[in-house]
Amino acid sequence: MTSAVRIGISRSRPEARSEMPLVGPLVDRYGRVHDDLRLSVTDRCNLRCVYCMPTEGMTFLPRAEVLSFEEIVRVAGVARSLGVRSVRITGGEPLVRRNICDLIGRIAALGFGDVALTTNGILLAALAEDLASAGLRRVNVSCDSLRPGRFSAIRRRGELDVVLGAMAAAEAAGLTPLKVNVVLLRGQNDDEIADFADFARQTGRVVRFIEYMPLDAEGHWDRDQLVPGHEVFERINARWPLQAMADPSDPAPADRFRFADGQGEIGLISTVTEPFCGTCNRLRLTADGAIRNCLFSDAEHSVRDVMRAGGTDEDLARTIREAVWGKLPGHGINEPGFLRPVRSMSMIGG
Ligand code: SAM
Numbered sequence: 001m002t003s004a005v006r007i008g009i010s011r012s013r014p015e016a017r018s019e020m021p022l023v024g025p026l027v028d029r030y031g032r033v034h035d036d037l038r039l040s041v042t043d044r045c046n047l048r049c050v051y052c053m054p055t056e057g058m059t060f061l062p063r064a065e066v067l068s069f070e071e072i073v074r075v076a077g078v079a080r081s082l083g084v085r086s087v088r089i090t091g092g093e094p095l096v097r098r099n100i101c102d103l104i105g106r107i108a109a110l111g112f113g114d115v116a117l118t119t120n121g122i123l124l125a126a127l128a129e130d131l132a133s134a135g136l137r138r139v140n141v142s143c144d145s146l147r148p149g150r151f152s153a154i155r156r157r158g159e160l161d162v163v164l165g166a167m168a169a170a171e172a173a174g175l176t177p178l179k180v181n182v183v184l185l186r187g188q189n190d191d192e193i194a195d196f197a198d199f200a201r202q203t204g205r206v207v208r209f210i211e212y213m214p215l216d217a218e219g220h221w222d223r224d225q226l227v228p229g230h231e232v233f234e235r236i237n238a239r240w241p242l243q244a245m246a247d248p249s250d251p252a253p254a255d256r257f258r259f260a261d262g263q264g265e266i267g268l269i270s271t272v273t274e275p276f277c278g279t280c281n282r283l284r285l286t287a288d289g290a291i292r293n294c295l296f297s298d299a300e301h302s303v304r305d306v307m308r309a310g311g312t313d314e315d316l317a318r319t320i321r322e323a324v325w326g327k328l329p330g331h332g333i334n335e336p337g338f339l340r341p342v343r344s345m346s347m348i349g350g
């Protein structure tokens with residue numbers, strides 16, 4: 001076990017509340033307060049990572065279905081008024097959305113405590129300073145291999161050097177602490193666990209090892225391909241002893257560990273093998289304006305439809321509340337009968 005604090009609860013947890021409050025924090029039937037919003041600004045991407053999108057044939061949303069900046073800012077503002085404190089901009093690849101710095105400036109002006117972004121890094125170096133000036137606080141950069149050939153094989157497009165350069169540019173622009181997302185795939189990059197741990201130690205960047213989830217568009221996911229967080233922990237800990245940092249009440253999905261000698265930090269995102277559903281505080285807005293309460297649930301509430309039908313901010317607030325209220329107690333991946341969601345990761349917003 002990497003941590004005693006992750007709570008995997010079944011979909012049928014009993015003690016649910018019955019009445020949805022219309023004031024106060026955004027809460028679900030099980031009392032989980034939702035104050036973290038993942039905002040997907042596009043389903044498009046300039047890469048085709050093997051665990052996310054097919055090389056060819058991905059169908060993207062027609063432009064008319066994608067929320068405008070005005071619509072995104074309006075929903076973010078309503079979420080802010082409902083107690084959401086942090087926003088992460090994502091996609092698809094958020095930096096391929098034109099004028100993204102303008103959007104980030106408008107979101108930052110809403111007064112969130114934290115505005116962050118997850119990116120593949122390909123376009124980041126050129127935008128880092130403008131993003132920071134617009135009010136972005138920090139970035140997570142995805143990078144699944146430190147070997148150039150393998151990096152390009154896993155991400156199918158793009159080059160490692162560009163992404164490493166982007167990390168440096170982001171740090172120079174003050175977008176820190178910089179986190180590096182690594183999706184581990186058995187037999188493809190799990191021999192680089194120690195290299196990434198060393199990278200974290202040498203650079204001070206927080207490397208987060210993510211379990212492969214059943215969210216690839218091609219439907220190829222299979223449990224044997226994921227590398228469990230506890231294995232990553234054991235392999236690193238054997239070489240460089242680790243100390244747990246996580247606060248049991250911290251809803252962040254990563255179990256955080258510092259190296260016992262004080263040189264750096266890693267995170268383990270063990271969504272499949274050690275679900276953190278019991279403390280989940282997240283809601284999501286897809287690029288086409290659906291509020292989703294879980295990556296793995298197909299239940300969606302369209303705020304785009306509400307807005308385009310002339311709905312008020314009160315109507316939007318109610319729609320967001322209903323979306324959160326309907327959240328199941330757990331994602332159910334490890335239960336018999338689990339069905340993977342219809343939309344894949346890049347269509348939902350990771
Ligand atoms: N395009 C950006 C990027 O790659 O960082 C942001 C969006 S991407 C969907 C967000 C994160 O989800 C990335 O760190 C990516 O590696 C991760 N991801 C994508 N598909 C995944 C999967 N099937 N399982 C686990 N993580 C996945």
Ligand code: SF4
Pocket residue numbers: 045046047048049052053091092093120142346
């Ligand atoms: Fe694009 Fe990110 Fe998906 Fe890779 S993980 S294909 S970079 S959206």
